[in-house]
Amino acid sequence: MLDSIESAQTLARKRARLFRVLPPIPAGISIDFIIAPRSFARNEELFGEGEPAEFVYKVEVGCIRTYNSFNDGRRYIGAFCLPGDYIALEASRKYGYCADAVVPSTVRAINRNILMARAAKSPALQKYLLNVTALELRRAQNHNRLLLMSAEERVVSFLLEVAGRDRRLNNIDLPMVRQDIGDHLGLTIETLSRVLSRLEGASIISLRSRHCIVIHDLGALNRLGS
Amino acid sequence: MLDSIESAQTLARKRARLFRVLPPIPAGISIDFIIAPRSFARNEELFGEGEPAEFVYKVEVGCIRTYNSFNDGRRYIGAFCLPGDYIALEASRKYGYCADAVVPSTVRAINRNILMARAAKSPALQKYLLNVTALELRRAQNHNRLLLMSAEERVVSFLLEVAGRDRRLNNIDLPMVRQDIGDHLGLTIETLSRVLSRLEGASIISLRSRHCIVIHDLGALNRLGS
DNA sequence: CGTGTCATTGATATGGCTCAAGTTTTGTGG
DNA sequence: CCACAAAACTTGAGCCATATCAATGACACG
Numbered sequence: 001m002l003d004s005i006e007s008a009q010t011l012a013r014k015r016a017r018l019f020r021v022l023p024p025i026p027a028g029i030s031i032d033f034i035i036a037p038r039s040f041a042r043n044e045e046l047f048g049e050g051e052p053a054e055f056v057y058k059v060e061v062g063c064i065r066t067y068n069s070f071n072d073g074r075r076y077i078g079a080f081c082l083p084g085d086y087i088a089l090e091a092s093r094k095y096g097y098c099a100d101a102v103v104p105s106t107v108r109a110i111n112r113n114i115l116m117a118r119a120a121k122s123p124a125l126q127k128y129l130l131n132v133t134a135l136e137l138r139r140a141q142n143h144n145r146l147l148l149m150s151a152e153e154r155v156v157s158f159l160l161e162v163a164g165r166d167r168r169l170n171n172i173d174l175p176m177v178r179q180d181i182g183d184h185l186g187l188t189i190e191t192l193s194r195v196l197s198r199l200e201g202a203s204i205i206s207l208r209s210r211h212c213i214v215i216h217d218l219g220a221l222n223r224l225g226s
Numbered sequence: 227m228l229d230s231i232e233s234a235q236t237l238a239r240k241r242a243r244l245f246r247v248l249p250p251i252p253a254g255i256s257i258d259f260i261i262a263p264r265s266f267a268r269n270e271e272l273f274g275e276g277e278p279a280e281f282v283y284k285v286e287v288g289c290i291r292t293y294n295s296f297n298d299g300r301r302y303i304g305a306f307c308l309p310g311d312y313i314a315l316e317a318s319r320k321y322g323y324c325a326d327a328v329v330p331s332t333v334r335a336i337n338r339n340i341l342m343a344r345a346a347k348s349p350a351l352q353k354y355l356l357n358v359t360a361l362e363l364r365r366a367q368n369h370n371r372l373l374l375m376s377a378e379e380r381v382v383s384f385l386l387e388v389a390g391r392d393r394r395l396n397n398i399d400l401p402m403v404r405q406d407i408g409d410h411l412g413l414t415i416e417t418l419s420r421v422l423s424r425l426e427g428a429s430i431i432s433l434r435s436r437h438c439i440v441i442h443d444l445g446a447l448n449r450l451g452s
Numbered sequence: 453c454g455t456g457t458c459a460t461t462g463a464t465a466t467g468g469c470t471c472a473a474g475t476t477t478t479g480t481g482g
Numbered sequence: 483c484c485a486c487a488a489a490a491c492t493t494g495a496g497c498c499a500t501a502t503c504a505a506t507g508a509c510a511c512g
Contacts, residue, residue, distance in 0.1 A: 123346055134359055136363055137362055140367055145296075403489090405490085423493080477491085
């Protein structure tokens with residue numbers, strides 16, 4: 001496939017347009033992250049739930065998942081963070097979730113206290129942080145609604161969300177495995193797989209490979225979603 | 227009962243300690259709301275989903291529910307807002323949900339543009355808004371996790387959340403009806419009722435009246451929750 | 453070119469929903 | 483204060499969507 005000969009960096013840049021759009025950075029504002037970029041291997045942990053929230057992270061390359069583990073062994077993935085996304089911006093004293101790398105990834109970190117001290121001196125930065133946090137809140141509220149839908153609606157919503165950023169390109173590139181998607185949507189991998197197969201059977205999508213889904217009928221997806 | 231001879235205002239003030247705790251207002255900061263307090267009757271609407279987000283609200287008395295309606299007639303209640311809580315602080319151009327009064331309520335409103343203009347001049351206010359929004363985000367994230375749990379765990383979590391603020395007083399006062407709680411937890415009223423009855427049968431709680439639940443065994447609740 | 457991981461598909465079980473009936477509480481008018 | 487009606491709640495029976503358990507299939511990687 002074409003994908004397989006592209007570098008990880010190229011793929012990561014493509015993915016940057018998927019999933020989330022951050023509010024434009026106000027002119028003159030940039031959070032320059034004082035810690036050198038750090039790379040994480042697949043499944044390597046950035047931080048754990050309940051640890052003191054020392055840093056805020058920004059994804060540069062790859063995909064980071066944030067999640068909570070239940071004591072019955074299940075897992076809830078709250079978000080897949082892609083290049084440009086911030087992680088743990090809303091934390092107070094402790095991290096409210098774990099974060100680890102879905103694929104080899106690079107992130108930058110900034111000490112929370114330093115960031116907040118800077119923000120205190122810069123209204124524009126302060127406003128930017130508020131915008132990002134409000135956006136994240138709306139995203140979480142949307143996800144709440146998603147979790148009340150049927151299995152099919154959840155999967156379709158997920159596909160639409162992922163595809164939403166780049167309407168021209170119907171090839172959805174999913175860096176994560178089925179178990180991750182299932183843990184994000186609150187479904188088992190079997191149910192997820194069955195829904196995807198059904199959508200393929202209805203000629204709405206094609207499962208080109210594990211990590212690539214092609215959308216054939218966006219209208220049908222929109223009709224099925226919520 | 228003692229409750230019944232207390233005024234609505236007194237009850238409302240009691241409830242203010244339930245559900246949510248807002249971050250302390252930084253010294254010298256207060257959002258003085260420029261619109262006179264306005265009262266809403268039971269089920270009266272503050273604003274609808276998709277309307278231009280002109281105002282941010284703060285609850286003074288009563289209980290406001292925020293919700294989304296699905297096209298199949300179901301409803302998702304995102305939050306029960308009690309005295310001290312802000313509503314629609316995270317909105318951008320349009321309201322992302324409806325808001326109406328669970329019981330007769332009083333709120334104050336401020337024009338979003340005015341609030342943001344003031345915040346631009348006041349780092350302390352700006353920081354306060356960021357704190358409130360981050361807190362709301364953590365609340366929404368918690369709710370996501372709740373929606374993945376079993377019916378019993380959801381109900382128990384809800385009871386613990388409601389009871390959490392006032393450990394001394396085991397009487398939980400619920401201003402809303404069963405349908406509201408069901409729509410908040412993603413359960414039908416029948417399932418909710420069955421779980422509550424089971425908990426009562428196990429002598430963990432008592433259903434004193436429709437709007438009052440007594441907790442007998444907090445330890446058992448904590449064991450059942452999550 | 454085998455071996456382990458990930459994904460799909462099938463068969464069965466089950467938790468919560470739906471439909472339905474009955475009970476309790478609340479509200480209203482006399 | 484009572485009678486009645488409407489709304490809210492509880493309980494039961496059966497069903498359905500999704501989970502669970504189990505087997506097979508398809509890659510990716512050494």
